[in-house]
Amino acid sequence: MSTEPQTTYADRVFRSPAAFVGGILLLVLALWLGGDAVLRGEGNTPWRALAALLCAVPLVVAFTLRPAVYAGTGLLRVRNPFRTITIPWAAVEDVRASYSSEIFAGGKKYQLWSVPVSLRSRKRVANRNSRAAKASDDPYGRISSSAAARGGAGQPGRAPADQTIADLRELAALNAPRPEAQGTPTVRWAYEIMAPAIAGAILLIVVFAMG
Known part of the structure; x- marks a missing residue:
């Protein structure tokens, strides 16, 4: 059962469309090749393919489909490949993007996987x-x-990551005074992703060890 605070998040969702589309394509390719090996393979091939799928599919989901940032009136939820960080707006100390997008809260730094920086x-x-x-x-x-x-005089354009960071800073300043935005960050590990990936890796090692 999830231990994340029950709250209603606003409709502001930040994610990488390129990563999402790439993840869908990778999943289709993996299921096509892996499914064919499971159905048509001989010897240990079906088991190897099944173990590889069990390990690879959660990892593809973790690094492409899962990353997202959900911005609500009280909380910011950062969903990274293997962790979900819930941050009340009042706890946000800074949001910046240099070579990667980062948020500082509660004296710690968290990466924003869904906001990739493109030089x-x-x-x-x-x-x-x-x-x-x-x-x-x-x-x-x-x-x-x-x-x-392009937006008129005095309105220079911004790269997508920099625009997202600017939006998050604006939301933090706007929502931090709200009573529901008080508190400290919490972290939950994505065991639903980690468990099948680890199980698949172990099964793959066992199958290859058996020859």
């Missing part, structure tokens, strides 16, 4: 902002249509 995306946005700034230069103070289309 290439940052560079692309910076170049676009630079071009927009040059295009908007006008001796009469006018703003070009291209700059207006």
Whole structure:
């Protein structure tokens, strides 16, 4: 039975669409190849395939489909591959993104797996902002249509991860004073992911050891 606080989370969910789509494709491929080996394989092949699926499927789910950040009015729930961290907004000390996205709360640092940082995306946005700034230069103070289309003067674009971090900071500042946003962070391990993956790994070792 889950020990996470029972609360209603807002509709703000942050996750990586690329990781989600990639996870679906990997699962389809694994089930296709593994299922064929289970049904058509000879000797120990079906058992090896079954053990590999039991180990691999939870790991694919853990690193692609599972990571997400749920932002509610009282709590922030960070769902990483093997842990779920529930953080009241008042406990949030900082949210930042350098080479990875991180949240600091209760004197500890937690990674935000669902908010991957792309240096290439940052560079692309910076170049676009630079071009927009040059295009908007006008001796009469006018703003070009291209700059207006990107959000207007004084509104430079942001990489997706940086925009998410800015949104989370804004939500923390907005919700921290709420009575339901008080408390300390709690961590729950995702045993529903870890247990089958470990069982599959052990079974795979046993099957290969038997020859």
